[in-house]
Amino acid sequence: MARTTTCDVAIVGAGLGGCFLALLLGRNGRNVVVVEQGAAIPAAGADFVKRPGMGVLARHGLGSLVERHALKRDIVRYYHDGEAIQECRYPDGFLIRPYRELVEVIYSCCSMEGVEFWFDSRIERLERDGDRVTRLALTDGRELRPDVVIAADGTRSMVRQALGITKETTAYPHMMRVATVPLTASVARLNRLYFNSRGWFSYLYPVNEEQARVFVGLPLEDDREVFGGGLEADVFRDFITENDDAYDVLGPAHWQQIPVAAMRVPAYHKGNAALLGSAAFACHPMTGMGMSYTMHDAEILAGVICAAEGDPALLEKGLETAYEPRRHAHAELIDYGDALAGTFHDRETYLEVFREDLHVFGDTEPTGGGFVTALR
Ligand SMILES: Cc1cc2nc3c(=O)[nH]c(=O)nc-3n(C[C@H](O)[C@H](O)[C@H](O)COP(=O)(O)OP(=O)(O)OC[C@H]3O[C@@H](n4cnc5c(N)ncnc54)[C@H](O)[C@@H]3O)c2cc1C
Known part of the structure; x- marks a missing residue:
């Protein structure tokens, strides 16, 4: 019963x-x-x-x-084709x-x-x-x-x-992967988000005192090429430019695919x-x-x-x-x-589309403004 x-x-x-x-x-x-x-x-x-x-x-x-x-x-720095283009500040962190x-x-x-x-x-x-x-x-x-x-x-x-x-x-036009890797000094210093003209993106940030999370999103064809036979992190040299100390930990990492x-x-x-x-x-x-x-x-x-x-x-x-x-x-x-x-893939359009209010405040009432600083 x-x-x-x-x-x-x-x-x-x-x-x-x-x-x-x-x-x-x-x-x-x-x-x-x-x-x-x-x-x-x-x-x-x-x-x-x-x-x-x-x-x-x-x-x-x-x-x-x-x-x-x-x-x-309280800061995320954005890069395009290896060059720092803007920083977004979060007043409340x-x-x-x-x-x-x-x-x-x-x-x-x-x-x-x-x-x-x-x-x-x-x-x-x-x-x-x-x-x-x-x-x-x-x-x-x-x-x-x-x-x-x-x-x-x-x-x-x-x-x-x-x-x-x-x-x-x-569906998004890229395959997303994530890995948890040992924290390196450059990742501990700043959250960095990279894009490039091939439509790649990557985000590196610490999750605690010892570990970092790395997201990588590549168009499907590039994903197969880059991850298909084991990752050679050197492929990221012109892309992930200010986290050089992370290359050694990206190659051996366990990369998990995430459907998004x-x-x-x-x-x-x-x-x-x-x-x-x-x-x-x-x-x-x-x-x-x-x-x-x-x-x-x-x-x-x-x-x-x-x-x-x-x-x-x-x-x-x-x-x-x-x-x-x-x-x-x-x-x-x-x-x-x-x-x-x-x-x-397109720096100018990306900068036009980027909305600091939605990144920082979401649907709460924005206070003040101008939290994005151009770095170019
Ligand atoms: C890659 C990725 C990164 C993200 N990063 C962020 C971020 O940094 N910040 C942010 O704010 N949001 C982020 N999000 C969104 C965030 O993950 C979701 O908003 C949040 O997880 C929603 O929680 P939930 O409880 O609805 O779903 P879930 O966490 O998916 O929980 C659903 C639960 O239901 C259970 N379940 C499913 N089917 C059944 C069933 N039939 N019977 C019983 N149990 C069942 C599952 O086992 C699971 O425990 C991210 C999303 C993704 C995909």
Whole structure:
């Protein structure tokens, strides 16, 4: 016989979106179950928390907890064809903290709020009565009967598909790879982002006192040529020009391919179910804002769910009026990421397209301006 659990909110996915929303709801006395297919919090993901995300964390008393072991930086220098072209300054700085560590901080706070996590658990099917999800059946025979369902299950969201919300994805014209390498002096000194006329890009930055992260994105043909038979880092000499001490660590590194694409959906909710984080939108990682927007979205969702107090009509109204408009902020970010990604080969167009407001402030209120300095 099925083991049935009732709850106020079932959240599918224990990434940043799912954990942060669970914490906010738990703090407000909601009975929350988070269903995660993995054995633990996901490891892969992002490293940067920018101003909008720092603001959300501070509003919920998590600022110092996250900052305690984070690196704080305030400048990114950009290069084209090996030449420094501009610097972008962040007046409040931004944080670097590996994704798993960040999510674990939030997850550990959830346990104090009585949030239940079901790891190694997968949803087999959703049952609906009209637009309302009434039951989530798990592969291990358990079932959940929630008032509200949140799809925080990433870009391939099974819940989104079951709701019949279609997605539109746009692939980028490059293959992206990432490696974690020993930290060298030049990478410790400054975050540097390189582009060149062949449409290549690379970003090097420290993740802690000992390690650095390196992203490389090359058009598909170049990727095959450069990485196909093992990387000879000398191929980057005219490209990654001010991190000479990193060549020795790039060659032997373990380069992982990461699928990246922009993703848009036509609606963020249906009945009593809503999409959150990468289940709802994906933009080019170079914007560095996905997590910041997701935490702000979770804040809005928590407000809507708590204000509805279990009333289905109020919930739907809140989702429609307060949550759906987030699609406009996301669309602006996705369009911007697409525009940037299409200009890596062309310095002048790249500089024209670059928006310091979106890099520094995202959708929060900009203060002052002129944070970009031309270096040419
Ligand atoms: C290469 C890259 C770099 C990025 N860098 C940055 C950055 O520096 N700064 C930034 O702000 N943003 C960045 N982003 C975006 C950021 O990673 C996302 O905004 C963020 O991870 C969204 O979190 P999430 O909780 O929605 O998704 P995820 O972290 O993907 O979590 C989804 C969870 O759902 C689980 N799941 C999936 N299916 C099921 C199922 N059927 N049942 C149960 N569980 C399921 C998965 O196991 C996973 O744990 C980057 C993205 C990429 C791709």
